[in-house]
Amino acid sequence: MTQAQGGVRGWAAARKGHLSRLRFTSLRLRLVVVFGLVALTAAVSASGIAYWLNREAVLTRTQDAVLRDFQQEMQNRAGLLRAHPEQYELQRTAREMATSSQRFSVLLVAQDSDGTDISANSGALNGFSLQDVPKSLRTAVNEEQKVDSHNKYAYHLYWQRVVEDGTPYLVAGTKVINGGTTGYMLKSLEPEAKDLNSLAWSLGIATGLALIGSALLAQAAATTVLKPVHRLGVAARRLGEGKLDTRLRVSGTDELADLSRTFNDAAEALEKRVDDMAARDDASRRFVADMSHELRTPLTAITAVTEILEEELEAESGSMDPMIEPAVRLVVSETRRLNDLVENLMEVTRFDAGTARLVLDDVDVADQITACIDARAWLDAVDLDAERGIHARLDPRRLDVILANLIGNALKHGGSPVRVAVRTADAEGGEAAEVVIEVRDHGPGIPEDVLPHVFDRFYKASASRPRSEGSGLGLSIALENAHIHGGEITAANSPEGGAVFTLRLPRDVSELAQEGEEKKSP
Structure with a gap:
């Protein structure tokens, strides 16, 4: 999966969570409620006016007839x-x-x-x-x-x-x-009051029927209006999930049809842009891979020559001309750096292409850390706090790469002594499901503005020092190796001073490795 498609999928996940929250404020419900309120207001107003007019008419008619008769009787009889x-x-x-x-x-x-x-x-x-x-x-x-x-x-x-x-x-x-x-x-x-009560009941029933009718009408209208909106929402979710060929069927000339056309145009533009980005990404990845492979052949010859020159430098006879000795040391150092850079580029290419695989073995974590430190002659600069007997099933070579990058980075930027501590973390069931390795130095720590970028490729903490002994890929490769194990690496500053890198790895990644092989198999 390309970075562009990964970004689209991440947007889809966030969008899906947002839409799930919006279900609590259904547009259909709001339409029905608005229709109902309008119908209720109209029906109550009409009923109230009708009742008031009829009431006045009934009472006035009865009253006028009675008063006229009474006045006539008073004149004729009284x-x-x-x-x-x-x-x-x-x-x-x-x-x-x-x-x-x-x-x-x-x-x-x-x-x-x-x-x-x-x-x-x-x-x-x-x-x-x-x-x-x-x-x-x-x-x-x-x-x-x-x-x-x-x-x-x-x-x-x-x-x-x-x-x-x-x-x-x-x-x-x-x-x-x-x-x-x-x-x-x-x-x-x-009698007139009874007639008015009957009228009030009739108007109340009519109001209720009008309310029910308005609700049914609102439901029908909401269905007509919201069906295209629902289709648009489904299409947007599919598009967010990476199905960039999603399109809407356009019919009519109303605003919803215009919205569907706009969506189709946006989807087409997005698909084209993602395809272009994927093509450029693939081309860049192929270029890096080809360049790395092409560099290995001349580097092999150069490395052989530098090894001979290095032997001459270390010889006791002192046959090397003192004038050219600094240049020879520089060539040896830069050749090693170039070899490391090519190896790191090839490793990054494998991660990007999705071809990196785990070769699992049962290892004692303490022994593995000790071997990593001993192979690089760091025994005097590293304090190890790890009990033997903490076993894990993982890829020893990739664990060695992670440890070498974390400890080497701590020694380079934080200074010795570097403390490496190992412990286990329990899962919910009480079983020790994770191995936690902390690498802490005693340096000045990592600036707050640098912390979010320490695992970025080729990131330099200071723009004034774009060139350093490292390639800028070590921590990024360590993080990728942790991810392929289903683990994680985090960076922080210790309250007591210095930077702390925390590596978390599952104790058994057999199932994860098997799932990865199944996905990669045709």
Whole structure:
């Protein structure tokens, strides 16, 4: 897999996690909720307006009919009474007035010939009395108005709606035109209230049906709108997973169709760019591999010559001309450096091409570290804290490469003594599943701005020193060797001073190596 494709896959993983979080705020749910709220608002508003208009119409129609009939009865019947009627006359007139078509209760109040207040009711509605009439209404009825061109009568008809024990009533009162008898009327509005309750229930049911209908409509609309969006999301995930040939079927001329065309254009451009990058990457990798192989032949001859020159330098006879001795030492040193660089480039090429393989063996980690230190004559500069008996099944050669790079880097940049400690780390089940090797120096540590780049290829900590004894590939190769084992290397600064490199490797990488072989096999 190329670096470009790896970057696309990493983007896909991050994008997939982001999309999984967005499921909690479903666009479909939001569409349904918005449709429902709009429909509910509209239905409630329409129902409220309809109820209010019908309520006013029903009550006004009933009220006007009752007041008109009561006023007519007051003129036709109570108006015929004497100024000071007797009790029986009031009683008879009240009953006659109650027989009108509106069926209301009547209360008549007057004074007899002795000036005594008398009253009589029609006998309905549990004995309609003066106490049932609101005081404010009685005051208004008995108040004499000034008669002028704008007001022809001294007394007017007044009414009021009251509620008693949950039942609405209409109460009205007036005096006869020439004064004298005062009449009050009480009309139950319970039938109208029942009709209005039925209307309210009907409007409520209609509102509920409208809400359900809007939800179904929103579901249908969401399905129509979100299906292309869903297809776009699936295509984006496939594209992020590295399937760069993913395309959307474009139909129509709406905004979603334009979005699909834009996606297809972007996918095509991305595929072309990734292919170009992959081709350049392959060409660069082939160039490095070919160059490394081509350099090995002349380097072999040069190395043979430098070995002879080095033997001459170490000979006791002193046959080497002192004038050319520094040049010979420089040639020997640079030849070794060039050999290391070519070997490192070939190793990097194998990692990039995916051809690096593990050759496993059971090793004692302490013995392996000791052999690595002894082979490079570092025994006096390295303190080893490792118990024998910690065994692991891994690739000894690659472990030696990792240790040589980590310890050599510590000696070069941190100075001796370098401390190497070995321990095991337990898995969840309690079994020691990892070998942990820490390499610590006693130098100034790694600058914070350099820490993220210590494993980068050819990275130089100081731009003013682009040339150094190393190739700039050692730590990068060590990290690749750790990864091929399923392990990891981390770099940090110790609180006590100095840099600490921590290597973690599984104690048995047999399954990992077998899986790698299966993937590489055709």
